[in-house]
Amino acid sequence: MTTRTTECFEVSIKDHIAHIRLNRPEKRNAMIRSFWSELPQIVNGIDAEASARVIVLSSTGPHFTSGLDVSAFGGSEIAPGAEGNDADTKRKAKLTAGQAFYQNVLGMQDAFSALENCRIPVLAAIQGGCIGGGVDLTTACDMRYCTQDAFFTIYETKIGMTADVGTFPRIVKILPEGIVRELAYTGRRIHAAEAKEVGLVNRVFADHATMLDGVMEIAREIAANAPLAVAGCKRLINYSRDHTTADALDYIAIWNASMLQTGEIMEAMTANAEKREGDFADLPPKRSMGA
Structure with a gap:
Protein backbone atom coordinates (compact mmCIF):
# COMPACT_ATOMS: atom_id res chain seq x y z
CA MET A 1 0.00 0.00 0.00
CA THR A 2 1.24 3.49 -0.84
CA THR A 3 0.26 6.41 1.40
CA ARG A 4 0.90 10.14 1.28
CA THR A 5 -0.39 13.13 3.19
CA THR A 6 -1.09 16.72 2.17
CA GLU A 7 -2.34 19.63 4.24
CA CYS A 8 -5.98 18.61 3.79
CA PHE A 9 -5.92 14.97 2.69
CA GLU A 10 -4.49 11.54 3.34
CA VAL A 11 -4.26 9.37 0.24
CA SER A 12 -3.64 5.61 0.17
CA ILE A 13 -3.82 3.12 -2.69
CA LYS A 14 -4.26 -0.60 -2.14
CA ASP A 15 -5.77 -3.41 -4.22
CA HIS A 16 -6.72 -1.01 -7.05
CA ILE A 17 -8.68 1.26 -4.66
CA ALA A 18 -7.56 4.83 -3.93
CA HIS A 19 -8.80 6.10 -0.56
CA ILE A 20 -8.83 9.90 -0.27
CA ARG A 21 -9.61 11.12 3.26
CA LEU A 22 -10.32 14.68 4.35
CA ASN A 23 -7.92 14.93 7.24
CA ARG A 24 -8.54 18.08 9.29
CA PRO A 25 -11.08 16.81 11.86
CA GLU A 26 -10.08 19.44 14.44
CA LYS A 27 -11.37 22.06 11.98
CA ARG A 28 -14.41 20.01 10.93
CA ASN A 29 -12.61 19.45 7.61
CA ALA A 30 -13.34 22.99 6.49
CA MET A 31 -12.18 23.78 2.96
CA ILE A 32 -9.19 26.08 3.28
CA ARG A 33 -7.22 27.65 0.41
CA SER A 34 -4.99 24.60 -0.19
CA PHE A 35 -8.01 22.27 -0.40
CA TRP A 36 -8.96 23.66 -3.79
CA SER A 37 -5.59 22.92 -5.38
CA GLU A 38 -4.85 19.65 -3.58
CA LEU A 39 -8.10 17.85 -4.45
CA PRO A 40 -7.89 18.17 -8.26
CA GLN A 41 -4.15 17.44 -8.19
CA ILE A 42 -4.81 14.19 -6.30
CA VAL A 43 -7.78 13.08 -8.42
CA ASN A 44 -6.24 14.06 -11.74
CA GLY A 45 -2.99 12.36 -10.75
CA ILE A 46 -4.73 9.08 -9.95
CA ASP A 47 -6.65 9.27 -13.21
CA ALA A 48 -3.64 10.27 -15.33
CA GLU A 49 -1.48 7.45 -14.00
CA ALA A 50 -4.37 4.93 -13.90
CA SER A 51 -3.09 4.01 -10.45
CA ALA A 52 -6.50 2.84 -9.18
CA ARG A 53 -9.76 1.46 -10.52
CA VAL A 54 -12.01 3.06 -7.88
CA ILE A 55 -11.75 6.14 -5.64
CA VAL A 56 -13.33 6.21 -2.18
CA LEU A 57 -13.69 9.71 -0.71
CA SER A 58 -14.23 9.76 3.05
CA SER A 59 -13.52 11.98 6.02
CA THR A 60 -12.41 12.03 9.64
CA GLY A 61 -13.92 13.21 12.90
CA PRO A 62 -17.60 13.82 13.72
CA HIS A 63 -18.38 15.74 10.50
CA PHE A 64 -17.66 15.07 6.86
CA THR A 65 -17.05 18.78 6.20
CA SER A 66 -18.33 22.14 7.40
CA GLY A 67 -17.81 23.55 3.89
CA LEU A 68 -15.81 26.59 2.85
CA ASP A 69 -13.63 28.07 5.59
CA VAL A 70 -14.20 31.75 4.85
CA SER A 71 -11.78 32.80 7.60
CA ALA A 72 -8.93 31.08 5.76
CA PHE A 73 -9.36 33.32 2.72
CA GLY A 74 -8.29 36.92 2.46
CA GLY A 75 -10.57 39.64 1.22
CA SER A 76 -9.11 39.32 -2.26
CA GLU A 77 -10.67 35.87 -2.63
CA ILE A 78 -14.10 36.53 -1.14
CA ALA A 79 -14.45 40.11 -2.40
CA PRO A 80 -11.64 40.36 -4.96
CA GLY A 81 -10.00 43.62 -5.90
CA ALA A 82 -6.73 45.48 -5.67
CA GLU A 83 -5.42 46.43 -2.25
CA GLY A 84 -4.88 50.03 -1.27
CA ASN A 85 -6.66 53.07 0.13
CA ASP A 86 -6.22 55.77 -2.53
CA ALA A 87 -9.23 56.74 -4.64
CA ASP A 88 -7.85 55.43 -7.95
CA THR A 89 -7.03 52.01 -6.49
CA LYS A 90 -10.51 51.74 -4.96
CA ARG A 91 -12.09 52.72 -8.26
CA LYS A 92 -10.15 50.07 -10.19
CA ALA A 93 -10.88 47.46 -7.53
CA LYS A 94 -14.60 48.12 -7.86
CA LEU A 95 -14.44 47.81 -11.64
CA THR A 96 -12.58 44.48 -11.62
CA ALA A 97 -14.11 42.84 -8.53
CA GLY A 98 -16.81 40.98 -10.44
CA GLN A 99 -14.44 39.51 -13.01
CA ALA A 100 -11.93 38.51 -10.31
CA PHE A 101 -14.64 36.83 -8.25
CA TYR A 102 -15.90 35.02 -11.36
CA GLN A 103 -12.45 33.63 -12.17
CA ASN A 104 -11.98 32.51 -8.56
CA VAL A 105 -15.28 30.63 -8.54
CA LEU A 106 -14.47 28.93 -11.86
CA GLY A 107 -11.29 27.56 -10.30
CA MET A 108 -13.20 26.20 -7.32
CA GLN A 109 -15.79 24.62 -9.63
CA ASP A 110 -12.99 22.89 -11.54
CA ALA A 111 -11.77 21.30 -8.31
CA PHE A 112 -15.06 19.41 -7.91
CA SER A 113 -15.53 18.78 -11.63
CA ALA A 114 -12.32 16.72 -11.48
CA LEU A 115 -14.32 14.07 -9.60
CA GLU A 116 -17.01 13.93 -12.26
CA ASN A 117 -14.63 14.13 -15.22
CA CYS A 118 -12.12 11.48 -14.15
CA ARG A 119 -12.48 8.05 -15.74
CA ILE A 120 -12.68 6.31 -12.37
CA PRO A 121 -15.85 5.86 -10.26
CA VAL A 122 -15.85 7.96 -7.07
CA LEU A 123 -17.75 6.75 -4.00
CA ALA A 124 -18.40 9.26 -1.19
CA ALA A 125 -18.69 8.00 2.41
CA ILE A 126 -20.30 10.71 4.54
CA GLN A 127 -20.64 10.98 8.32
CA GLY A 128 -22.14 13.77 10.40
CA GLY A 129 -22.56 17.14 8.74
CA CYS A 130 -22.16 17.59 5.00
CA ILE A 131 -22.56 21.34 4.93
CA GLY A 132 -22.47 23.95 2.17
CA GLY A 133 -19.51 23.11 -0.05
CA GLY A 134 -19.80 19.51 1.14
CA VAL A 135 -22.99 19.19 -0.90
CA ASP A 136 -21.18 20.62 -3.95
CA LEU A 137 -18.40 18.09 -3.34
CA THR A 138 -20.49 14.96 -2.85
CA THR A 139 -22.92 15.62 -5.70
CA ALA A 140 -19.90 15.54 -8.03
CA CYS A 141 -19.25 11.94 -6.94
CA ASP A 142 -20.76 8.89 -8.65
CA MET A 143 -22.46 7.51 -5.53
CA ARG A 144 -23.04 8.66 -1.97
CA TYR A 145 -23.30 6.59 1.21
CA CYS A 146 -23.81 7.91 4.72
CA THR A 147 -24.15 7.12 8.41
CA GLN A 148 -27.37 7.35 10.39
CA ASP A 149 -26.22 10.61 12.00
CA ALA A 150 -25.44 12.28 8.65
CA PHE A 151 -27.20 15.37 7.40
CA PHE A 152 -26.90 17.59 4.33
CA THR A 153 -27.64 21.29 4.06
CA ILE A 154 -27.34 23.86 1.27
CA TYR A 155 -26.13 26.21 3.97
CA GLU A 156 -25.10 29.04 1.67
CA THR A 157 -28.70 30.33 1.73
CA LYS A 158 -28.48 30.76 5.50
CA ILE A 159 -25.51 33.10 5.15
CA GLY A 160 -26.92 35.20 2.32
CA MET A 161 -25.24 33.40 -0.57
CA THR A 162 -26.34 31.35 -3.56
CA ALA A 163 -24.44 28.04 -3.79
CA ASP A 164 -22.08 28.43 -6.74
CA VAL A 165 -19.48 25.64 -6.76
CA GLY A 166 -21.58 22.87 -8.32
CA THR A 167 -24.59 21.99 -6.18
CA PHE A 168 -27.42 23.14 -8.45
CA PRO A 169 -26.30 21.81 -11.86
CA ARG A 170 -25.82 18.36 -10.32
CA ILE A 171 -28.37 17.99 -7.54
CA VAL A 172 -31.28 18.76 -9.89
CA LYS A 173 -30.26 15.63 -11.79
CA ILE A 174 -30.27 13.57 -8.58
CA LEU A 175 -33.37 14.80 -6.74
CA PRO A 176 -36.87 15.91 -7.79
CA GLU A 177 -36.94 19.62 -8.56
CA GLY A 178 -39.42 20.41 -5.79
CA ILE A 179 -37.16 18.83 -3.18
CA VAL A 180 -34.16 20.78 -4.49
CA ARG A 181 -36.07 24.03 -4.35
CA GLU A 182 -37.23 23.38 -0.78
CA LEU A 183 -33.72 22.53 0.40
CA ALA A 184 -32.21 25.54 -1.39
CA TYR A 185 -34.82 28.11 -0.41
CA THR A 186 -34.94 27.07 3.26
CA GLY A 187 -31.36 25.88 3.82
CA ARG A 188 -32.82 23.21 6.11
CA ARG A 189 -31.09 19.97 6.98
CA ILE A 190 -32.01 16.77 5.19
CA HIS A 191 -31.13 13.84 7.45
CA ALA A 192 -29.95 10.38 6.46
CA ALA A 193 -33.32 8.62 6.34
CA GLU A 194 -34.89 11.30 4.14
CA ALA A 195 -31.74 11.50 2.01
CA LYS A 196 -32.07 7.76 1.33
CA GLU A 197 -35.80 8.07 0.65
CA VAL A 198 -35.38 10.77 -2.01
CA GLY A 199 -32.31 9.18 -3.59
CA LEU A 200 -29.54 11.53 -2.46
CA VAL A 201 -27.67 8.57 -0.93
CA ASN A 202 -27.57 4.94 -2.00
CA ARG A 203 -27.41 3.39 1.46
CA VAL A 204 -27.35 4.34 5.14
CA PHE A 205 -25.04 2.60 7.62
CA ALA A 206 -25.18 2.45 11.42
CA ASP A 207 -21.83 4.12 12.05
CA HIS A 208 -18.61 5.35 10.45
CA ALA A 209 -16.66 2.09 10.70
CA THR A 210 -19.53 0.02 9.32
CA MET A 211 -19.99 2.50 6.49
CA LEU A 212 -16.34 2.37 5.47
CA ASP A 213 -16.40 -1.43 5.51
CA GLY A 214 -19.52 -1.44 3.37
CA VAL A 215 -18.29 1.17 0.90
CA MET A 216 -14.93 -0.57 0.55
CA GLU A 217 -16.76 -3.82 -0.24
CA ILE A 218 -18.68 -2.04 -3.01
CA ALA A 219 -15.39 -0.54 -4.24
CA ARG A 220 -13.81 -4.00 -4.35
CA GLU A 221 -16.75 -5.31 -6.37
CA ILE A 222 -16.31 -2.47 -8.89
CA ALA A 223 -12.53 -2.98 -9.00
CA ALA A 224 -13.05 -6.65 -9.85
CA ASN A 225 -14.67 -5.70 -13.17
CA ALA A 226 -12.86 -4.79 -16.36
Whole structure:
Protein backbone atom coordinates (compact mmCIF):
# COMPACT_ATOMS: atom_id res chain seq x y z
CA MET A 1 0.00 0.00 0.00
CA THR A 2 1.24 3.49 -0.84
CA THR A 3 0.26 6.41 1.40
CA ARG A 4 0.90 10.14 1.28
CA THR A 5 -0.39 13.13 3.19
CA THR A 6 -1.09 16.72 2.17
CA GLU A 7 -2.34 19.63 4.24
CA CYS A 8 -5.98 18.61 3.79
CA PHE A 9 -5.92 14.97 2.69
CA GLU A 10 -4.49 11.54 3.34
CA VAL A 11 -4.26 9.37 0.24
CA SER A 12 -3.64 5.61 0.17
CA ILE A 13 -3.82 3.12 -2.69
CA LYS A 14 -4.26 -0.60 -2.14
CA ASP A 15 -5.77 -3.41 -4.22
CA HIS A 16 -6.72 -1.01 -7.05
CA ILE A 17 -8.68 1.26 -4.66
CA ALA A 18 -7.56 4.83 -3.93
CA HIS A 19 -8.80 6.10 -0.56
CA ILE A 20 -8.83 9.90 -0.27
CA ARG A 21 -9.61 11.12 3.26
CA LEU A 22 -10.32 14.68 4.35
CA ASN A 23 -7.92 14.93 7.24
CA ARG A 24 -8.54 18.08 9.29
CA PRO A 25 -11.08 16.81 11.86
CA GLU A 26 -10.08 19.44 14.44
CA LYS A 27 -11.37 22.06 11.98
CA ARG A 28 -14.41 20.01 10.93
CA ASN A 29 -12.61 19.45 7.61
CA ALA A 30 -13.34 22.99 6.49
CA MET A 31 -12.18 23.78 2.96
CA ILE A 32 -9.19 26.08 3.28
CA ARG A 33 -7.22 27.65 0.41
CA SER A 34 -4.99 24.60 -0.19
CA PHE A 35 -8.01 22.27 -0.40
CA TRP A 36 -8.96 23.66 -3.79
CA SER A 37 -5.59 22.92 -5.38
CA GLU A 38 -4.85 19.65 -3.58
CA LEU A 39 -8.10 17.85 -4.45
CA PRO A 40 -7.89 18.17 -8.26
CA GLN A 41 -4.15 17.44 -8.19
CA ILE A 42 -4.81 14.19 -6.30
CA VAL A 43 -7.78 13.08 -8.42
CA ASN A 44 -6.24 14.06 -11.74
CA GLY A 45 -2.99 12.36 -10.75
CA ILE A 46 -4.73 9.08 -9.95
CA ASP A 47 -6.65 9.27 -13.21
CA ALA A 48 -3.64 10.27 -15.33
CA GLU A 49 -1.48 7.45 -14.00
CA ALA A 50 -4.37 4.93 -13.90
CA SER A 51 -3.09 4.01 -10.45
CA ALA A 52 -6.50 2.84 -9.18
CA ARG A 53 -9.76 1.46 -10.52
CA VAL A 54 -12.01 3.06 -7.88
CA ILE A 55 -11.75 6.14 -5.64
CA VAL A 56 -13.33 6.21 -2.18
CA LEU A 57 -13.69 9.71 -0.71
CA SER A 58 -14.23 9.76 3.05
CA SER A 59 -13.52 11.98 6.02
CA THR A 60 -12.41 12.03 9.64
CA GLY A 61 -13.92 13.21 12.90
CA PRO A 62 -17.60 13.82 13.72
CA HIS A 63 -18.38 15.74 10.50
CA PHE A 64 -17.66 15.07 6.86
CA THR A 65 -17.05 18.78 6.20
CA SER A 66 -18.33 22.14 7.40
CA GLY A 67 -17.81 23.55 3.89
CA LEU A 68 -15.81 26.59 2.85
CA ASP A 69 -13.63 28.07 5.59
CA VAL A 70 -14.20 31.75 4.85
CA SER A 71 -11.78 32.80 7.60
CA ALA A 72 -8.93 31.08 5.76
CA PHE A 73 -9.36 33.32 2.72
CA GLY A 74 -8.29 36.92 2.46
CA GLY A 75 -10.57 39.64 1.22
CA SER A 76 -9.11 39.32 -2.26
CA GLU A 77 -10.67 35.87 -2.63
CA ILE A 78 -14.10 36.53 -1.14
CA ALA A 79 -14.45 40.11 -2.40
CA PRO A 80 -11.64 40.36 -4.96
CA GLY A 81 -10.00 43.62 -5.90
CA ALA A 82 -6.73 45.48 -5.67
CA GLU A 83 -5.42 46.43 -2.25
CA GLY A 84 -4.88 50.03 -1.27
CA ASN A 85 -6.66 53.07 0.13
CA ASP A 86 -6.22 55.77 -2.53
CA ALA A 87 -9.23 56.74 -4.64
CA ASP A 88 -7.85 55.43 -7.95
CA THR A 89 -7.03 52.01 -6.49
CA LYS A 90 -10.51 51.74 -4.96
CA ARG A 91 -12.09 52.72 -8.26
CA LYS A 92 -10.15 50.07 -10.19
CA ALA A 93 -10.88 47.46 -7.53
CA LYS A 94 -14.60 48.12 -7.86
CA LEU A 95 -14.44 47.81 -11.64
CA THR A 96 -12.58 44.48 -11.62
CA ALA A 97 -14.11 42.84 -8.53
CA GLY A 98 -16.81 40.98 -10.44
CA GLN A 99 -14.44 39.51 -13.01
CA ALA A 100 -11.93 38.51 -10.31
CA PHE A 101 -14.64 36.83 -8.25
CA TYR A 102 -15.90 35.02 -11.36
CA GLN A 103 -12.45 33.63 -12.17
CA ASN A 104 -11.98 32.51 -8.56
CA VAL A 105 -15.28 30.63 -8.54
CA LEU A 106 -14.47 28.93 -11.86
CA GLY A 107 -11.29 27.56 -10.30
CA MET A 108 -13.20 26.20 -7.32
CA GLN A 109 -15.79 24.62 -9.63
CA ASP A 110 -12.99 22.89 -11.54
CA ALA A 111 -11.77 21.30 -8.31
CA PHE A 112 -15.06 19.41 -7.91
CA SER A 113 -15.53 18.78 -11.63
CA ALA A 114 -12.32 16.72 -11.48
CA LEU A 115 -14.32 14.07 -9.60
CA GLU A 116 -17.01 13.93 -12.26
CA ASN A 117 -14.63 14.13 -15.22
CA CYS A 118 -12.12 11.48 -14.15
CA ARG A 119 -12.48 8.05 -15.74
CA ILE A 120 -12.68 6.31 -12.37
CA PRO A 121 -15.85 5.86 -10.26
CA VAL A 122 -15.85 7.96 -7.07
CA LEU A 123 -17.75 6.75 -4.00
CA ALA A 124 -18.40 9.26 -1.19
CA ALA A 125 -18.69 8.00 2.41
CA ILE A 126 -20.30 10.71 4.54
CA GLN A 127 -20.64 10.98 8.32
CA GLY A 128 -22.14 13.77 10.40
CA GLY A 129 -22.56 17.14 8.74
CA CYS A 130 -22.16 17.59 5.00
CA ILE A 131 -22.56 21.34 4.93
CA GLY A 132 -22.47 23.95 2.17
CA GLY A 133 -19.51 23.11 -0.05
CA GLY A 134 -19.80 19.51 1.14
CA VAL A 135 -22.99 19.19 -0.90
CA ASP A 136 -21.18 20.62 -3.95
CA LEU A 137 -18.40 18.09 -3.34
CA THR A 138 -20.49 14.96 -2.85
CA THR A 139 -22.92 15.62 -5.70
CA ALA A 140 -19.90 15.54 -8.03
CA CYS A 141 -19.25 11.94 -6.94
CA ASP A 142 -20.76 8.89 -8.65
CA MET A 143 -22.46 7.51 -5.53
CA ARG A 144 -23.04 8.66 -1.97
CA TYR A 145 -23.30 6.59 1.21
CA CYS A 146 -23.81 7.91 4.72
CA THR A 147 -24.15 7.12 8.41
CA GLN A 148 -27.37 7.35 10.39
CA ASP A 149 -26.22 10.61 12.00
CA ALA A 150 -25.44 12.28 8.65
CA PHE A 151 -27.20 15.37 7.40
CA PHE A 152 -26.90 17.59 4.33
CA THR A 153 -27.64 21.29 4.06
CA ILE A 154 -27.34 23.86 1.27
CA TYR A 155 -26.13 26.21 3.97
CA GLU A 156 -25.10 29.04 1.67
CA THR A 157 -28.70 30.33 1.73
CA LYS A 158 -28.48 30.76 5.50
CA ILE A 159 -25.51 33.10 5.15
CA GLY A 160 -26.92 35.20 2.32
CA MET A 161 -25.24 33.40 -0.57
CA THR A 162 -26.34 31.35 -3.56
CA ALA A 163 -24.44 28.04 -3.79
CA ASP A 164 -22.08 28.43 -6.74
CA VAL A 165 -19.48 25.64 -6.76
CA GLY A 166 -21.58 22.87 -8.32
CA THR A 167 -24.59 21.99 -6.18
CA PHE A 168 -27.42 23.14 -8.45
CA PRO A 169 -26.30 21.81 -11.86
CA ARG A 170 -25.82 18.36 -10.32
CA ILE A 171 -28.37 17.99 -7.54
CA VAL A 172 -31.28 18.76 -9.89
CA LYS A 173 -30.26 15.63 -11.79
CA ILE A 174 -30.27 13.57 -8.58
CA LEU A 175 -33.37 14.80 -6.74
CA PRO A 176 -36.87 15.91 -7.79
CA GLU A 177 -36.94 19.62 -8.56
CA GLY A 178 -39.42 20.41 -5.79
CA ILE A 179 -37.16 18.83 -3.18
CA VAL A 180 -34.16 20.78 -4.49
CA ARG A 181 -36.07 24.03 -4.35
CA GLU A 182 -37.23 23.38 -0.78
CA LEU A 183 -33.72 22.53 0.40
CA ALA A 184 -32.21 25.54 -1.39
CA TYR A 185 -34.82 28.11 -0.41
CA THR A 186 -34.94 27.07 3.26
CA GLY A 187 -31.36 25.88 3.82
CA ARG A 188 -32.82 23.21 6.11
CA ARG A 189 -31.09 19.97 6.98
CA ILE A 190 -32.01 16.77 5.19
CA HIS A 191 -31.13 13.84 7.45
CA ALA A 192 -29.95 10.38 6.46
CA ALA A 193 -33.32 8.62 6.34
CA GLU A 194 -34.89 11.30 4.14
CA ALA A 195 -31.74 11.50 2.01
CA LYS A 196 -32.07 7.76 1.33
CA GLU A 197 -35.80 8.07 0.65
CA VAL A 198 -35.38 10.77 -2.01
CA GLY A 199 -32.31 9.18 -3.59
CA LEU A 200 -29.54 11.53 -2.46
CA VAL A 201 -27.67 8.57 -0.93
CA ASN A 202 -27.57 4.94 -2.00
CA ARG A 203 -27.41 3.39 1.46
CA VAL A 204 -27.35 4.34 5.14
CA PHE A 205 -25.04 2.60 7.62
CA ALA A 206 -25.18 2.45 11.42
CA ASP A 207 -21.83 4.12 12.05
CA HIS A 208 -18.61 5.35 10.45
CA ALA A 209 -16.66 2.09 10.70
CA THR A 210 -19.53 0.02 9.32
CA MET A 211 -19.99 2.50 6.49
CA LEU A 212 -16.34 2.37 5.47
CA ASP A 213 -16.40 -1.43 5.51
CA GLY A 214 -19.52 -1.44 3.37
CA VAL A 215 -18.29 1.17 0.90
CA MET A 216 -14.93 -0.57 0.55
CA GLU A 217 -16.76 -3.82 -0.24
CA ILE A 218 -18.68 -2.04 -3.01
CA ALA A 219 -15.39 -0.54 -4.24
CA ARG A 220 -13.81 -4.00 -4.35
CA GLU A 221 -16.75 -5.31 -6.37
CA ILE A 222 -16.31 -2.47 -8.89
CA ALA A 223 -12.53 -2.98 -9.00
CA ALA A 224 -13.05 -6.65 -9.85
CA ASN A 225 -14.67 -5.70 -13.17
CA ALA A 226 -12.86 -4.79 -16.36
CA PRO A 227 -11.61 -1.18 -15.92
CA LEU A 228 -12.24 -0.37 -19.58
CA ALA A 229 -15.89 -1.41 -19.22
CA VAL A 230 -16.39 0.52 -15.97
CA ALA A 231 -14.82 3.66 -17.41
CA GLY A 232 -17.11 3.31 -20.42
CA CYS A 233 -20.13 3.03 -18.10
CA LYS A 234 -19.18 6.24 -16.30
CA ARG A 235 -18.59 8.13 -19.55
CA LEU A 236 -21.86 6.96 -21.08
CA ILE A 237 -23.96 7.50 -17.95
CA ASN A 238 -22.69 11.09 -17.70
CA TYR A 239 -23.32 11.64 -21.40
CA SER A 240 -26.82 10.14 -21.24
CA ARG A 241 -27.70 12.32 -18.25
CA ASP A 242 -26.77 15.48 -20.15
CA HIS A 243 -28.17 14.66 -23.63
CA THR A 244 -31.35 13.46 -25.31
CA THR A 245 -32.13 9.76 -25.54
CA ALA A 246 -31.56 9.82 -29.30
CA ASP A 247 -28.16 11.49 -28.95
CA ALA A 248 -27.13 9.10 -26.18
CA LEU A 249 -28.15 6.01 -28.15
CA ASP A 250 -26.10 7.17 -31.11
CA TYR A 251 -23.09 8.00 -28.91
CA ILE A 252 -23.25 4.60 -27.19
CA ALA A 253 -23.28 2.85 -30.57
CA ILE A 254 -20.28 4.87 -31.74
CA TRP A 255 -18.49 4.28 -28.43
CA ASN A 256 -18.84 0.50 -28.61
CA ALA A 257 -17.98 0.46 -32.30
CA SER A 258 -14.59 1.94 -31.40
CA MET A 259 -14.03 0.81 -27.81
CA LEU A 260 -15.60 -2.66 -27.43
CA GLN A 261 -12.93 -5.18 -26.46
CA THR A 262 -13.89 -8.77 -27.28
CA GLY A 263 -10.83 -10.05 -25.45
CA GLU A 264 -12.06 -8.48 -22.19
CA ILE A 265 -15.52 -9.92 -22.74
CA MET A 266 -14.12 -13.43 -23.18
CA GLU A 267 -11.86 -13.04 -20.15
CA ALA A 268 -14.77 -11.84 -18.00
CA MET A 269 -16.95 -14.77 -19.08
CA THR A 270 -14.14 -17.30 -18.56
CA ALA A 271 -13.18 -15.89 -15.15
CA ASN A 272 -16.80 -15.99 -14.05
CA ALA A 273 -17.18 -19.61 -15.20
CA GLU A 274 -13.93 -20.60 -13.47
CA LYS A 275 -14.83 -18.59 -10.34
CA ARG A 276 -11.57 -16.62 -10.35
CA GLU A 277 -10.49 -13.01 -10.63
CA GLY A 278 -10.37 -11.63 -14.13
CA ASP A 279 -7.01 -10.80 -15.66
CA PHE A 280 -8.03 -7.46 -17.14
CA ALA A 281 -6.12 -4.65 -18.79
CA ASP A 282 -5.84 -1.48 -16.70
CA LEU A 283 -6.83 1.89 -18.07
CA PRO A 284 -3.99 3.35 -20.10
CA PRO A 285 -2.23 6.29 -18.42
CA LYS A 286 -3.14 9.68 -19.79
CA ARG A 287 -0.32 11.30 -21.74
CA SER A 288 0.34 14.96 -22.35
CA MET A 289 0.84 16.21 -25.88
CA GLY A 290 4.57 16.36 -25.30
CA ALA A 291 4.90 12.85 -23.89
